[in-house]
């Protein structure tokens with residue numbers, strides 16, 4: 001059971017308490033939005049997964065929620081996950097252990113729902129490692145100069161593009177279908193109507209000088225094959241126009257579509273460049289660009305993973321090569337995860353059982369979260385002193401098995 005921070009109590013927050021929740025959210029994430037505009041934004045939360053903390057005087061002082069990410073793609077399979085979100089503590093109550101109380105509450109409820117994994121995108125990277133979350137899915141940001149050369153892809157000229165203002169009623173089904181079939185490890189989809197509505201909502205108050213949300217849709221012989229959501233911002237310099245295209249999300253079913261979409265996004269009139277964030281490190285754009293260096297690639301942490309039910313989580317994924325390894329895992333927050341586990345797996349099966357056998361590798365649950373999506377090598381964590389090798393060769397074998405041909409990715413911040 002959650003040990004509450006002295007003087008505070010954990011409570012459920014239902015929709016009737018929406019105004020209190022929004023007040024805490026505004027304290028936690030200050031913005032210059034007018035109150036009315038803020039209140040009018042769609043709230044993407046699932047109320048039965050929304051919790052808070054009240055002070056002794058009864059005021060709501062902290063909130064957190066989670067999204068139901070059923071069927072989150074992981075290497076070779078899927079796992080039911082909770083997407084921790086909307087974490088906020090009123091500044092007058094911070095650093096008293098309220099976040100720790102909320103994370104304990106979140107992990108208990110995630111486990112009770114049978115969700116084996118918790119995932120999040122962090123406001124600050126230094127917060128969540130202490131709670132057993134590992135940085136599992138980095139993202140690449142590019143600033144591509146206008147007209148940057150792209151390599152040719154056969155068939156790209158046959159892809160038909162339409163450039164329009166986003167019309168949610170008309171475009172959402174196509175976006176949902178194409179986004180949902182990506183299947184990359186870590187690729188969370190908008191699993192509820194509220195979440196999708198919030199993601200596609202275009203408020204004039206949150207545009208920050210950009211135009212309304214636009215969409216390029218791609219099709220081949222009438223079948224949708226990709227889309228990109230984007231907005232432009234025009235700036236006039238002394239000698240020329242210097243606008244920016246900001247790509248919100250781009251999805252392509254095949255290489256020809258990707259080539260056609262990027263060809264359009266990187267060469268728009270009056271723009272000096274295109275900003276693209278949250279790309280997987282192996283995104284096709286990094287290979288299509290003739291001069292990647294000119295796009296100033298920057299890497300940052302993106303999706304963090306926390307194993308809540310260790311055996312269920314390790315069973316839910318597949319392994320790139322046959323692996324038989326005993327892991328000794330430390331977990332300060334979820335004692336059921338701690339101890340020795342025998343993992344026997346491969347490309348088409350995975351068994352995880354408790355064992356008393358000597359360990360081959362010793363690591364914290366945080367490091368297991370880091371390698372879970374196949375994007376970070378066990379060998380890299382060993383080199384950094386974060387995984388201890390007891391049996392010679394175990395690190396290399398685990399690194400190959402936990403790796404995956406497709407890098408993890410997630411196209412949005414949740």
Ligand SMILES: CC(=O)SCCNC(=O)CCNC(=O)[C@H](O)C(C)(C)COP(=O)(O)OP(=O)(O)OC[C@H]1O[C@@H](n2cnc3c(N)ncnc32)[C@H](O)[C@@H]1OP(=O)(O)O
Nearest residue numbers: 028085086087088089094095096097098099100120123126
């Ligand atoms: C998934 C998401 O929703 S990400 C969004 C997170 N929310 C925000 O960034 C909004 C602004 N910040 C806040 O609301 C709060 O400061 C929070 C939620 C980040 C932290 O809440 P608090 O109640 O102050 O945290 P709490 O007192 O439980 O601290 C727990 C530990 O985390 C550490 N910690 C808390 N916040 C931070 C931070 N921003 N950076 C580094 N360490 C932090 C504390 O020092 C403490 O460390 P310890 O265990 O070694 O003693």
